[in-house]
Amino acid sequence: IYNPDRLKKPMKRKPGTKRGDEQWVTISWDQALDEIAEKMKKIKARYGNEAFYINYGTGTLGSMMAKSWPPDQSAFARLMNTWGGYLDHYSDYSTTEITQAYPYFYGSWVGGNSFDDAKNSKLQVMFGNNPAETRMSGGGQVFVSQQTRKTSGVRTIVIDPRYSETVVTMADEWIPIRPGTDAALVAGLIHTMITEDLHNQAFLDRYCIGFDDKHLPEGTSAGSSYRAYLEGKGPDHTIKNAQWASHITGVPAERIRRLAREIAAANPCAITQGWGPQRHANGENSARAIFLLAAVTGNIGIPGGGTGAREGAQAFQFTLPFNTEITNTKSNKIIPVFSWLDAIDHGEQMDTFNSGVCEKPAPGIRANKVPIDEHGKPTNVKLSAPIKMVWQYAGNSLVGQTGDNNRSVEILRDDSKCELIVVCDIQYTTSARYADYVLPGTSTAEEEDIHPGENGGPMAYGIVSSQAIKPLYECRNIFDICAGLAKRLGTEKEFTGGLTRSQWLERTIEETRKKDPSLPTYREWKKIGIFRKDMGPYVELDEFRKDPVANPLETPSGKIEIYSERLAAMSEAWTFGTFRKKLAGDKLTALPEYVVTWEGPEEAKASKKYPFQVIGHHFKGRTHSSYGNVDWLLDAHPQTVWINTRDARAKDIANGDQVFVYNDRGTIRLPARVTDRIAPGVLSVPQGAWYCPLSNTKVAPPSNANPKQPVDINGAMNTLTSLHPSPLAKGNAVHTTIANVEK
Numbered sequence: 001i002y003n004p005d006r007l008k009k010p011m012k013r014k015p016g017t018k019r020g021d022e023q024w025v026t027i028s029w030d031q032a033l034d035e036i037a038e039k040m041k042k043i044k045a046r047y048g049n050e051a052f053y054i055n056y057g058t059g060t061l062g063s064m065m066a067k068s069w070p071p072d073q074s075a076f077a078r079l080m081n082t083w084g085g086y087l088d089h090y091s092d093y094s095t096t097e098i099t100q101a102y103p104y105f106y107g108s109w110v111g112g113n114s115f116d117d118a119k120n121s122k123l124q125v126m127f128g129n130n131p132a133e134t135r136m137s138g139g140g141q142v143f144v145s146q147q148t149r150k151t152s153g154v155r156t157i158v159i160d161p162r163y164s165e166t167v168v169t170m171a172d173e174w175i176p177i178r179p180g181t182d183a184a185l186v187a188g189l190i191h192t193m194i195t196e197d198l199h200n201q202a203f204l205d206r207y208c209i210g211f212d213d214k215h216l217p218e219g220t221s222a223g224s225s226y227r228a229y230l231e232g233k234g235p236d237h238t239i240k241n242a243q244w245a246s247h248i249t250g251v252p253a254e255r256i257r258r259l260a261r262e263i264a265a266a267n268p269c270a271i272t273q274g275w276g277p278q279r280h281a282n283g284e285n286s287a288r289a290i291f292l293l294a295a296v297t298g299n300i301g302i303p304g305g306g307t308g309a310r311e312g313a314q315a316f317q318f319t320l321p322f323n324t325e326i327t328n329t330k331s332n333k334i335i336p337v338f339s340w341l342d343a344i345d346h347g348e349q350m351d352t353f354n355s356g357v358c359e360k361p362a363p364g365i366r367a368n369k370v371p372i373d374e375h376g377k378p379t380n381v382k383l384s385a386p387i388k389m390v391w392q393y394a395g396n397s398l399v400g401q402t403g404d405n406n407r408s409v410e411i412l413r414d415d416s417k418c419e420l421i422v423v424c425d426i427q428y429t430t431s432a433r434y435a436d437y438v439l440p441g442t443s444t445a446e447e448e449d450i451h452p453g454e455n456g457g458p459m460a461y462g463i464v465s466s467q468a469i470k471p472l473y474e475c476r477n478i479f480d481i482c483a484g485l486a487k488r489l490g491t492e493k494e495f496t497g498g499l500t501r502s503q504w505l506e507r508t509i510e511e512t513r514k515k516d517p518s519l520p521t522y523r524e525w526k527k528i529g530i531f532r533k534d535m536g537p538y539v540e541l542d543e544f545r546k547d548p549v550a551n552p553l554e555t556p557s558g559k560i561e562i563y564s565e566r567l568a569a570m571s572e573a574w575t576f577g578t579f580r581k582k583l584a585g586d587k588l589t590a591l592p593e594y595v596v597t598w599e600g601p602e603e604a605k606a607s608k609k610y611p612f613q614v615i616g617h618h619f620k621g622r623t624h625s626s627y628g629n630v631d632w633l634l635d636a637h638p639q640t641v642w643i644n645t646r647d648a649r650a651k652d653i654a655n656g657d658q659v660f661v662y663n664d665r666g667t668i669r670l671p672a673r674v675t676d677r678i679a680p681g682v683l684s685v686p687q688g689a690w691y692c693p694l695s696n697t698k699v700a701p702p703s704n705a706n707p708k709q710p711v712d713i714n715g716a717m718n719t720l721t722s723l724h725p726s727p728l729a730k731g732n733a734v735h736t737t738i739a740n741v742e743k
Helices: 029-047 075-081 096-104 115-120 141-152 165-170 182-195 201-207 226-230 242-249 253-265 283-296 337-349 405-413 478-489 492-496 501-515 522-528 542-546 565-573 601-606 631-636 645-650
Strands: 011-013 024-026 052-054 088-090 123-127 155-159 173-175 269-273 333-336 389-393 420-425 437-440 449-452 459-465 530-534 612-617 641-644 658-662 667-675 682-686 738-742
Touching: 011 029, 029 052, 029 389, 029 420, 029 437, 029 478, 052 075, 052 088, 075 478, 088 337, 096 283, 115 141, 123 253, 141 165, 155 165, 182 226, 182 242, 182 253, 182 283, 201 283, 242 253, 269 283, 333 337, 337 405, 449 501, 459 522, 478 492, 478 501, 501 522, 522 530, 601 612, 641 645, 641 658, 645 667
Parallel strands: 052 389, 088 333, 123 155, 123 269, 155 173, 389 420, 420 437, 612 682, 641 667
Antiparallel strands: 011 024, 011 437, 449 459, 459 530, 612 738, 641 682, 658 667, 658 738
């Protein structure tokens, strides 16, 4: 609230300067809103509503009136929906690949069993799952996880390239793995299971499609099943045994075989995955492979088991009239969340086959559906215009949270492409530097709101907060900002609905109580602040497990689809290499196969120039990029690169040394953390640091670094990562990165 970086007054970019030059003119609110509205009118007249885009931002996702995510529930989305709509995006930066994997395996998004259900497990196996650092909120996910582990004694194995805080506080064993190789490990595990007859064939026969040739979809050629893939009877004629998996993953073959036996013997076994494994090139296949392990062992839909997804949590289902009553029904196209820079650069050339441009399943629904013809074959939809305005609210995704910071800056600085960028935030973020207009918003303490929560245990909760202090400086809340724009665009009445901000909050609780009258009224809730309700434990897909015919999944078959006919058809239509070079792994597969990809472990092992895989991790100093400018948090949790002791010794790097990590895309400078808590050949950089480039005339980079790129002295991981998308989701594969490190 009182940080020196707090935004105080509206600002506009000084005429004659470029975005990122950070030369600003302080202006009044009237001037800011007048000029923004006028520019919006000109963009609409020339390009249409498809040229407007709401960028990804999660800074206030835990609020109602101040909500920033999902974007279609934000105040600016409501404003745009009163004015003809906008170009929407599907998925999010956290879960792009797994979000798009779900429909082709389970039919729709599914969660895992609730955190406290682990007490019913004999074993829990966590693939890249790190709740101790990624789910630290007041919802109790960490507490419930640790207490369940403590009271039940459930044996816990964590598979992760990094010895995370979850390993420290919960695990009995850590199995380090090369990044991006989870699908290979799963193949080796399942090969051991079928060889030793440890798999649950009865479950596979009743609930699944495509595990073996007997259960393939009609008309599919023999040898297309997952079992055929494992046994070397598929197109590659390679047996996927434990030795094969060991060579790829770095996990010893005997440990793979023993783990397969442990998982199969533990009935039930809770198999979960975090969202790190899917944030890779072809991470969709990694996600589906971990789902598959839960299916092969028959652990889906039972207490103590799980779906192979991340743990579920309990929450109230609020009705959100302000956020959802006016929807984006006029614009039916939707793009992948990671493709917005492409849509600025060459939007009118983007279509379904080359960029994942999709249709919405129904008007106003923020989701994607691949268009198909009368025969069920994929067809093509094309954007009609590039993005010409970007609205960035409560987020740092213009630069910093997106891949390849240096290339992102290059695109954004060219204002002949995107003609208007508006940032609304409370801090002068990295993204704010690249705006045309910066609008100062209010913090949670300066406004009243409703905050839904999710709990790791059965206790759902919600908060009705009161305004603690008056808005500082000239800051305004997002409702008032958008109402001011709506007035200038001629839709103020539709936007406000004739209600004040406080009246909308009261109506939200009234509408929610129609579904659950046991909830307090708005005035009662505001008086008590926090309301809790025991929702009971939760088992995902239990009804499907009880009766798959009466409770089918949303897949075409109604079953779990290990082999996806839709992906098989899409693989024939999808094109790669249109806007950027086609790379290894740019393909779709009907099965959750391991795919060798660009900048994966194979390329790192073969490269003398860039021999290290680089991943990112969340840590206690930030929530994504939020709090990345708080000095005492930076002191307590400095930005460091984790490097294995053996690798550091070979590079003559000592703990605390200032080092450069670099590749062709960029160079970062930060201290080294020399530790055995990271797998050899892997570097890990905490994500969310605020990009701060200095020219190489001010900071001399290593001689082998790209001399054309600046040195990021804050050590932002995305200075190293790529804008090359994953093949299905077109998502951010930012954990697929190779680089080198030097003192």
